[in-house]
Amino acid sequence: MAQSLNGYISGPNGHRVQISSPEDRERVLKLREASDGILVGSRTIENDNPELSSPGNPSLRKIVIDPGLKLGNSYKIMKNPGYTIILNSRKEHKSRNSATYLDCGSPFDLSIAMAKLNELGIRRLLIEGGEYTAQKFLLEGMVDEFYIFVGNMILPESGRRFPTPLNEIRNVILDVRIMKGGILLKIDPSKFKEE
Ligand SMILES: NC(=O)c1ccc[n+]([C@@H]2O[C@H](COP(=O)([O-])OP(=O)(O)OC[C@H]3O[C@@H](n4cnc5c(N)ncnc54)[C@H](OP(=O)(O)O)[C@@H]3O)[C@@H](O)[C@H]2O)c1
Numbered sequence: 001m002a003q004s005l006n007g008y009i010s011g012p013n014g015h016r017v018q019i020s021s022p023e024d025r026e027r028v029l030k031l032r033e034a035s036d037g038i039l040v041g042s043r044t045i046e047n048d049n050p051e052l053s054s055p056g057n058p059s060l061r062k063i064v065i066d067p068g069l070k071l072g073n074s075y076k077i078m079k080n081p082g083y084t085i086i087l088n089s090r091k092e093h094k095s096r097n098s099a100t101y102l103d104c105g106s107p108f109d110l111s112i113a114m115a116k117l118n119e120l121g122i123r124r125l126l127i128e129g130g131e132y133t134a135q136k137f138l139l140e141g142m143v144d145e146f147y148i149f150v151g152n153m154i155l156p157e158s159g160r161r162f163p164t165p166l167n168e169i170r171n172v173i174l175d176v177r178i179m180k181g182g183i184l185l186k187i188d189p190s191k192f193k194e195e
Helices: 022-033 042-048 110-119 131-139
Strands: 037-041 061-065 084-088 100-103 125-129 146-151 173-179 182-187
Touching: 022 125, 022 146, 022 173, 022 182, 037 042, 037 131, 042 061, 084 110, 100 110, 125 131
Parallel strands: 037 061, 037 125, 061 084, 084 100
Antiparallel strands: 146 182, 173 182
């Protein structure tokens, strides 16, 4: 994920903002190349309508958590739907030519979702946000590595924020890298896990 110096990952009311620098975007593209799937929450699709593509990894699966199936077919991730997976609480339908729908229980259960993605051969999953989605993975202790790029910018209030744990946690920074246009922090994801 990428945040402003004051902790926002989006503009006011969830509007998309470019926080990553060109150098950081290169880093993210490399992560996408090394991943089997890239996952976001439904509101990131609604607000940003990202392509979630990877020129170096055309078979990257695009995965969205959309429990109530509120997203239609007009979003960019549905352009080449054979590579799209909709994790939801309503229907199961596996397909090579259209989008795959995986029923992950009601209420939505991340453990079921991960087991079903594993069955499809998705082992290395890149979670790009937003706040709610990242927070759920972190609180459930399902994150192996967590990087946050802090961009050289300050955003106005009322945007989405860096995922927030239930209680205060300290000593979370494992590594720091100064990059052009910001700082890359490697964070200890295990500190977020709900006991
Ligand atoms: N700077 C960055 O790195 C970055 C990256 C990505 C996104 N963003 C920003 O983040 C904003 C969106 O963040 P957000 O927190 O509002 O939304 P979000 O995390 O993108 O999506 C949240 C929605 O996804 C579904 N969902 C995700 N995980 C779930 C779970 N474990 N169980 C049940 N439902 C789950 C729910 O959908 P339903 O409501 O349909 O049930 C939930 O409301 C966007 O505005 C975008 O600009 C920033």
